[in-house]
Amino acid sequence: xxxxxARPGPTKSTFTCLSNGERLETIVRPQEGLISRRIFADPxxxxxxxxxxxxxxxxxxxxESEIPKxxxxxTRSCGRDPIVLVxxxxxxxxxxxxxxxHRGTRLCRTDRDNAHFLRCPYHGWSYRNTGELAxxxxxxxxxxxxxxxxxxxxxxxxxxxxYRGLIFGTWDGSAPSLEDxxxxxxxxxxxxxxxTGGVEIVGVPQIWDVDCSWKFATDNFTDNYHVxxxxxxxxxxxxxxxxxxxxxxxHMVTLxxxxxxxxxxxxxGVEEFEAMGVPKTLWPKFADHLSPSQADLFTGHCISVGxxxxxxxxxxxxxxxxxxxxxxxxxxxxxxxxxxxTRTRMYSWFAIDVSASSEYRTASYEAYxxxxxxxxxxxxxxxxxxxxxxxxxxxxxAKRYTMHHKMGLHRxxxxxxxxxxxxYADSYGELTQRAWYGEWLRMMSAPFANxxxxx
Amino acid sequence: MSEPADIMDESSCDPGTRLYGRxxxxxxxxxxxLDSHRYADWFALFAPDIRYDMPVRINEFRARGDGFRDIAFxxxxxxxxxxxxxxxxxxxxxxxxxxxRTRHFVSNILASPGPxxxxxxxxxxxxxxxxxxxxxxQLFTGKRExxxxxxxxxxxxxxxxxxxxxxxITNTNxxxxx
Numbered sequence: 232x233x234x235x236x237a238r239p240g241p242t243k244s245t246f247t248c249l250s251n252g253e254r255l256e257t258i259v260r261p262q263e264g265l266i267s268r269r270i271f272a273d274p275x276x277x278x279x280x281x282x283x284x285x286x287x288x289x290x291x292x293x294x295e296s297e298i299p300k301x302x303x304x305x306t307r308s309c310g311r312d313p314i315v316l317v318x319x320x321x322x323x324x325x326x327x328x329x330x331x332x333h334r335g336t337r338l339c340r341t342d343r344d345n346a347h348f349l350r351c352p353y354h355g356w357s358y359r360n361t362g363e364l365a366x367x368x369x370x371x372x373x374x375x376x377x378x379x380x381x382x383x384x385x386x387x388x389x390x391x392x393x394y395r396g397l398i399f400g401t402w403d404g405s406a407p408s409l410e411d412x413x414x415x416x417x418x419x420x421x422x423x424x425x426x427t428g429g430v431e432i433v434g435v436p437q438i439w440d441v442d443c444s445w446k447f448a449t450d451n452f453t454d455n456y457h458v459x460x461x462x463x464x465x466x467x468x469x470x471x472x473x474x475x476x477x478x479x480x481x482h483m484v485t486l487x488x489x490x491x492x493x494x495x496x497x498x499x500g501v502e503e504f505e506a507m508g509v510p511k512t513l514w515p516k517f518a519d520h521l522s523p524s525q526a527d528l529f530t531g532h533c534i535s536v537g538x539x540x541x542x543x544x545x546x547x548x549x550x551x552x553x554x555x556x557x558x559x560x561x562x563x564x565x566x567x568x569x570x571x572x573t574r575t576r577m578y579s580w581f582a583i584d585v586s587a588s589s590e591y592r593t594a595s596y597e598a599y600x601x602x603x604x605x606x607x608x609x610x611x612x613x614x615x616x617x618x619x620x621x622x623x624x625x626x627x628x629a630k631r632y633t634m635h636h637k638m639g640l641h642r643x644x645x646x647x648x649x650x651x652x653x654x655y656a657d658s659y660g661e662l663t664q665r666a667w668y669g670e671w672l673r674m675m676s677a678p679f680a681n682x683x684x685x686x
Numbered sequence: 687m688s689e690p691a692d693i694m695d696e697s698s699c700d701p702g703t704r705l706y707g708r709x710x711x712x713x714x715x716x717x718x719x720l721d722s723h724r725y726a727d728w729f730a731l732f733a734p735d736i737r738y739d740m741p742v743r744i745n746e747f748r749a750r751g752d753g754f755r756d757i758a759f760x761x762x763x764x765x766x767x768x769x770x771x772x773x774x775x776x777x778x779x780x781x782x783x784x785x786x787r788t789r790h791f792v793s794n795i796l797a798s799p800g801p802x803x804x805x806x807x808x809x810x811x812x813x814x815x816x817x818x819x820x821x822x823x824q825l826f827t828g829k830r831e832x833x834x835x836x837x838x839x840x841x842x843x844x845x846x847x848x849x850x851x852x853x854x855i856t857n858t859n860x861x862x863x864x
């Protein structure tokens with residue numbers, strides 16, 4: 232697949248000037264590991280991101296298992312646009328702007344429901360769960376041609392795609408197909424989401440707001456280097472090894488279109504840390520669903536954290552949830568929705584193998600809920616960092632300076648890595664962050680060419 | 687409304703009785719331990735069979751239920767609460783080092799005989815203010831449904847079910863205890 236076909240957004244770089252005369256290309260130089268602090272907490276950058284990233288990138292909406300039955304719906308958001316994700320009476324999943332075509336009222340006012348019709352409380356316009364306008368109140372008061380119901384269906388995302396149960400949408404009708412956009416990352420998504428035949432979301436996401444730039448969270452989701460220092464409190468409790476290098480034994484992989492990931496090994500010879508904490512009873516299923524090299528990679532590693540550009544992450548981790556339990560694997564899905572330049576809405580889902588035993592389900596859930604999410608004994612310290620990074624990047628002096636993203640700048644790719652993408656040995660490094668900012672710069676470097684099209 | 691309480695009834699835990707007063711005092715003293723960052727003393731109030739949970743709430747129509755779901759923000763047992771307390775006692779639990787300043791306000795206390803003899807089902811409303819660093823106030827509100835177990839003149843918390851009012855926690859994290 233030619234890479235150029237799979238790249239949404241601009242195909243040639245154009246200069247982007249900020250209101251102070253600076254060019255983005257000058258202040259964001261991923262190849263040198265220099266990223267300006269200006270891009271994090273600046274309202275001007277935030278507004279540009281809304282159009283240039285969130286109005287055209289593929290973005291994560293949810294998982295098929297969240298809306299298993301016809302009529303099931305959940306409300307989500309993409310940037311500032313509210314979305315309703317619904318499985319219609321025809322079984323097809325669609326995503327619509329959660330807004331009535333008449334006055335624009337937010338249509339679904341709950342987080343989830345099951346409904347044949349979405350009825351607007353304002354003037355009673357009622358839509359089928361497949362999107363068509365079924366009826367309006369007082370239709371007889373409209374003259375001929377005034378209420379063209381066939382043209383007033385809900386505003387659908389330009390494209391919607393499902394891969395391994397993960398549902399994505401984009402507002403850009405010229406975007407590549409989801410499969411092309413995912414490209415090389417599919418090989419790894421197949422491992423994480425397909426290892427035993429499939430995973431499912433359990434329950435609802437935890438949702439919470441943090442006073443931070445969304446990009447500090449995104450940056451953190453491809454960062455192994457922080458673990459020992461940020462999560463130091465867990466070392467004396469025996470939940471993390473007393474070794475600053477413990478999370479470096481792995482690879483960073485950069486894929487096309489800004490997708491990035493890590494594979495990290497656990498301590499050798501400890502069964503709990505093999506196969507990313509999936510219990511051994513499920514290992515025979517790997518052969519049915521993974522290629523031998525995928526299965527070897529999964530079995531031989533402990534952690535995989537990946538980002539599908541820009542703001543969706545999986546974290547397949549192994550940890551005990553407390554000082555008395557054994558380590559167990561869990562799969563955490565994450566999404567950051569920027570509310571303002573300095574405030575971000577976090578989503579965190581728990582997922583598990585469909586074929587999991589009840590014991591594995593319970594142990595995995597307990598380990599997840601105790602360690603990650605807003606109350607997690609790991610995660611809560613990360614939020615502190617994101618806020619403190621943000622609050623110290625707002626001032627005019629701070630904005631003149633860059634951050635430091637140089638670790639592994641001269642590292643060579645590992646030719647022996649069995650999977651697609653460009654892999655680098657040693658999972659302490661900032662290669663994946665640099666790749667992420669490279670894609671950010673590319674997407675930000677041209678105005679949205681085809682915005683504002685009517686469906 | 688139930689019948690007016692007989693405040694002299696030693697077995698009643700209705701408002702105005704001695705037992706009610708002891709239960710309310712217990713909750714006030716517990717709140718003071720949390721606000722004073724005396725985590726080990728706070729942990730000593732829990733029974734070894736404690737289940738301490740805070741389910742995630744969603745926004746939905748009344749006919750669909752109360753919005754509480756089978757995913758939680760906290761889902762703790764004795765070992766995991768102890769782990770949280772041990773963590774808070776290190777100097778590197780960065781979310782709480784330096785610590786949040788909290789004020790746990792406890793009110794609307796109602797008590798009734800609990801599931802086992804010597805236990806009381808106690809519900810209360812909470813309002814917690816938190817200020818961190820140089821920041822303004824964050825607010826947490828909700829209801830707690832506790833089971834308090836008599837141990838001599840003292841109580842142990844045998845169950846704590848925390849029902850938050852927010853569907854989206856707008857307060858950075860849940861690094862404080864409830």
